[in-house]
Amino acid sequence: MTVSQVRGAGVQGGHKERYAGTEYGGKTNFLVDKTRLDIVVVRSQVDKVIQTIASTTYTGEIGDGKIFVHPVADVIRVRTGETGAIAERMEGGMSDRTS
Amino acid sequence: MSASIQGTHLVGGISRGWTPVRPIHRHNPPFLRAGRCLSQALRCQGASTAAETIAKARVVRDGGTRDASMHHLETERFSALDRVSILSEALPYLQRFRGKTVVIKYGGAAMKDPTLKAGVVADLVLLATVGIRPVLVHGGGPEINIWLTKLGIEPNFKNGLRVTDEATMDVVEMVLGGRVNKSLVTLIQQSGGRAVGLCGKDSDIILARQMVEKEIGFVGEVTGVRSDLIKTLVADDYIPVVASVASNGAGQALNVNADTAAGEIAAALQAEKLILMTDVAGILHDRNDPSSIYRVLTLRGCAELVGQGIIAGGMIPKVDCCIRSLSQGVRATHIIDGRQKHSLLMELLTDEGVGTMITG
Numbered sequence: 001m002t003v004s005q006v007r008g009a010g011v012q013g014g015h016k017e018r019y020a021g022t023e024y025g026g027k028t029n030f031l032v033d034k035t036r037l038d039i040v041v042v043r044s045q046v047d048k049v050i051q052t053i054a055s056t057t058y059t060g061e062i063g064d065g066k067i068f069v070h071p072v073a074d075v076i077r078v079r080t081g082e083t084g085a086i087a088e089r090m091e092g093g094m095s096d097r098t099s
Numbered sequence: 100m101s102a103s104i105q106g107t108h109l110v111g112g113i114s115r116g117w118t119p120v121r122p123i124h125r126h127n128p129p130f131l132r133a134g135r136c137l138s139q140a141l142r143c144q145g146a147s148t149a150a151e152t153i154a155k156a157r158v159v160r161d162g163g164t165r166d167a168s169m170h171h172l173e174t175e176r177f178s179a180l181d182r183v184s185i186l187s188e189a190l191p192y193l194q195r196f197r198g199k200t201v202v203i204k205y206g207g208a209a210m211k212d213p214t215l216k217a218g219v220v221a222d223l224v225l226l227a228t229v230g231i232r233p234v235l236v237h238g239g240g241p242e243i244n245i246w247l248t249k250l251g252i253e254p255n256f257k258n259g260l261r262v263t264d265e266a267t268m269d270v271v272e273m274v275l276g277g278r279v280n281k282s283l284v285t286l287i288q289q290s291g292g293r294a295v296g297l298c299g300k301d302s303d304i305i306l307a308r309q310m311v312e313k314e315i316g317f318v319g320e321v322t323g324v325r326s327d328l329i330k331t332l333v334a335d336d337y338i339p340v341v342a343s344v345a346s347n348g349a350g351q352a353l354n355v356n357a358d359t360a361a362g363e364i365a366a367a368l369q370a371e372k373l374i375l376m377t378d379v380a381g382i383l384h385d386r387n388d389p390s391s392i393y394r395v396l397t398l399r400g401c402a403e404l405v406g407q408g409i410i411a412g413g414m415i416p417k418v419d420c421c422i423r424s425l426s427q428g429v430r431a432t433h434i435i436d437g438r439q440k441h442s443l444l445m446e447l448l449t450d451e452g453v454g455t456m457i458t459g
Binding site: 020061 | 366
């Protein structure tokens with residue numbers, strides 16, 4: 001998982017997002033501080049990850065964000081040179097616990 | 100308070116036949132006793148105003164009439180060792196919130212009754228003394244009505260919102276920013292705290308946009324909070340007392356809802372807690388049964404309860420304010436009964452609390 005601090009905005013049909021007590025979306029303050037997560041998992045775990053993220057970060061207010069799902073061509077572990085499914089797999093992860 | 104599992108259970112139980120969660124009655128929870136010990140010096144019998152109460156208590160505390168008065172006070176039951184043990188037990192609770200900011204919206208009956216008022220002020224000073232950082236935000240509807248009547252202006256309401264023409268706005272600004280604000284500041288000073296009275300116009304603490312579409316005059320919707328001044332004061336151990344009068348950025352004062360103002364200030368300060376003092380015990384499943392209180396709710400739980408009509412009327416804006424705060428990063432929000440003695444301390448410093456806690 002990689003976490004980065006970014007700035008972003010959506011356009012909610014004129015409705016404004018609130019952040020730190022201030023309304024955003026005007027000409028002078030369009031971008032809001034956000035946190036971005038980049039997560040790569042094996043196909044079978046994607047739904048579980050989406051469910052976890054969506055349920056814990058849900059607030060119901062504008063600014064909750066979006067989850068984009070896209071395929072990853074390959075995964076390479078730099079330390080060992082492994083590629084593919086072995087490189088994605090984490091020791092002690094969900095697949096170890098359920099198998 | 101770590102009761103999120105309990106919260107989920109409540110949400111799950113709602114659509115399948117709700118079972119009331121009975122509050123866990125711990126007799127004399129440690130910090131309530133400690134609270135009474137610490138604030139025993141700040142309560143007396145027979146005072147007719149909050150100021151008198153505090154003035155009398157000062158005499159006792161400073162040792163003026165200690166022997167005679169101690170006889171009437173509650174701690175005669177506790178030995179010195181008891182008192183110190185209770186305080187010692189309370190340590191984990193105090194440590195949990197030390198240095199954290201807590202925004203308290205003060206209103207309702209607790210604001211009118213002198214004894215309750217003195218009690219809240221005493222609790223506030225206690226919190227500040229142990230290192231928890233309170234910020235007080237207040238409105239003051241009844242006081243405004245009194246002064247409008249004195250000046251011969253008719254108070255006017257439309258859909259629960261005060262119709263605020265220019266004359267009314269002047270009175271609102273004077274009463275909230277002057278009378279109510281300074282009386283609170285004075286009480287806190289008398290109790291040994293260091294208070295600073297502000298209104299939203301000071302250093303643009305609360306910025307608002309006039310809701311012209313509602314046609315009720317100078318009533319505003321909060322658009323921004325500049326929290327630098329409050330942060331400076333809180334860092335220097337002052338208790339800011341903020342009146343809910345906002346600025347429109349161009350010199351016009353606007354009347355904003357105090358709950359909303361408190362919520363947005365809490366968001367701007369990234370406060371640990373937002374506490375709304377009301378005249379009800381909390382969010383009740385059955386409005387006639389105070390024991391049917393929800394101790395913990397999640398955001399989704401609230402949305403469900405609103406949909407089912409269990410949260411209705413005047414509670415909806417308060418819950419909306421809590422949701423808005425939570426979604427902006429405030430850790431937890433609480434709705435407590437200001438009429439109950441030490442409700443503030445009990446909510447903060449015991450596991451079960453006395454009101455409803457809404458978490459993310």
